[in-house]
Amino acid sequence: MTVAPISPHLHGYALAYPGGDGGRDLRFDFLRGFAMLSVIAAHLEMFSWFNFLFWERLGFVSAAELFVVASGLVLGAVNRRVFDKNGFEQVTMRAWRRAFILYRAQVVVILLVTAIAALGVLDFTALTTFTDRWAGTTYLLTPEPADPWMTQLGQAVLLQRSPHQIQILSLYIVLLAICPLLLWLLRVRLLGIYFALTWALWFSEWLAPPDRLLLGMQFEYAFPPLAWQVLFTHALAVGYFRAENAAWLASAPRRGLVISLSVALWFGFLLLAQASPNPSFPNWARLPLLAPDAFLSLYDRHFLKDQLALPRLLNVTVFFVAFYALLTWFWRPIARALGWLLIPLGESSLYVFLMHLVFVLLIDQLPGYFDHVPSFDAVWPGEIWVDTVLYLATVLGLWLMVRSRFLFGIVPR
Incomplete structure (x- = not known):
């Protein structure tokens, strides 16, 4: 991944991202790291101060959505x-080749979780099931232990069953498979x-009919591929024509209009999100809009994650533009604080x-969690x-594992 030179209007600006001719674009790495914080907060099914973010x-x-957009841009x-x-x-x-690496990793995880869970040494329900806390309904996500081993193996190999925490890998595999076309x-x-x-x-x-599975894989309930491909394909096109897009944005008025409009729209979506009546949050954390x-x-019509309606797609777009502009303009202090x-x-x-599945499993062993x-x-x-300490311990534990390259020779990166 190469670093695109920063726009001429930022040359000499001390806080800006230092563009160059080679190396990784650390803004994408920073954004993916930020997205990982969100993943961990979602999959550790407990309430900490970070849930407010x-x-x-x-x-x-x-x-x-951030991962899919970032992947498309980079690819x-x-x-x-x-x-x-x-x-x-x-x-x-x-x-x-990348699709096969993801496929192999997911199949191995499915088989390991299924086999170790069958031993009964630890409680694996956090990985083998998904519970709708509001409805009180639990769904089995990994192969049924009572099924013949050939059936279990087939479900794993065909990605029909998988821990919900890693099901998005199936979406990536599908997207990478069609990426050459x-x-x-x-x-x-x-x-x-194309469009x-x-x-x-x-x-x-x-x-399509509700809950129709195009490929017969569980990930389609959360990430219907026909809907989610629209994020990837547009990001792929933007990344492919990155030089042309940079030239188009070289005009200061045009660039200012795009960034200003994106920031304003994102701020509007942010305010609207604070009006959510989600009972997980206290009344003082809501805006009575x-x-x-x-x-x-309004949310059910336009903002459900699995459907990706136009308003949600717009929200994802302007958030990404605003976030990327923020990193570009104020990279040095942001990177110094959190990089x-x-x-x-x-x-x-x-x-x-x-x-991060290891940490989800370990925390689930605590009584009551x-x-x-x-x-x-x-x-x-x-x-x-x-809960906040457990969240921070998970994040820092994963960071230490990366810094020490723990099992880097086995676990793909």
Whole structure:
């Protein structure tokens, strides 16, 4: 991943990101590290002070969307250079090789979790099941222990069952599998076909019957591929035409308009998110902008994560633009304060993503954890501090594992 030179208007600005001709773009690593903090807050099903930041409090955006957008941008930019130097065959092999690495990692995790859980030594329900705390319904996510071993193996190999914490890997595998075709369409400038295809697939998801599984994989309940590909394909195109986009934004008025509009829209979404009647948060943490019923009706129509309606897509877009602009303009103080933590987590995001399951499992062994709806009222005033310490211990533990390169020769990065 190369660093794009910063715009000429930032040269000499002491706080800005120091662009160059080579090396990694640390802004993407920083953003992925930030997204990992959100992933950990979501998968540690307890209420800490960090929930006020990461449970859709910065707008209607999740870590999954940030990862998909960042991946598309990076793949588009990197593979354009690969296309120029080595051609379509190398582009295809790179994408499919990465898809196989993700596939192998997910299958191994499924089989390990299933086998170790069957021993009964530890309580693996945090990984083998998903419980809808509000409905009180529990779903088995890993292969059924009573099934024949061939059935269990088949479900793992076909990615039909998987711990919900890593199901998004299945989406990445699908997206990487079709990535060469998408890059070829961009290469030959068939942009009309490219965007017509991606939006046709998006609309087809809206017209499909509820809970229809296109591939027969569990990840489709949370990340329907026909809907979620629209994030990836647009990010891929933006990354592929990064130089052209930078040239278009070289105009100061145009650049200022894009950034100002994005920041203003993101701030509007942020304010709207504070009106959520989510009972996990106390009344003092809400803004009375909408009546609870009105907010829920609006949210269910336009902001559900699995559907990715246009307003949510817009929220993701402006959040990413605003975040990236913030990092570009104020990189040095931000990196000095948080870069030591977030950049290593982002550089090894796949490793962190896989290894955070260990911490989820260990915390689940504590009596009473993950057994109730996580809410501020349930943990105030004492337990919220314990939960916050557990969250920080998980983040710092993963950071130490990355810094010490623990099992780097086994666990992919």
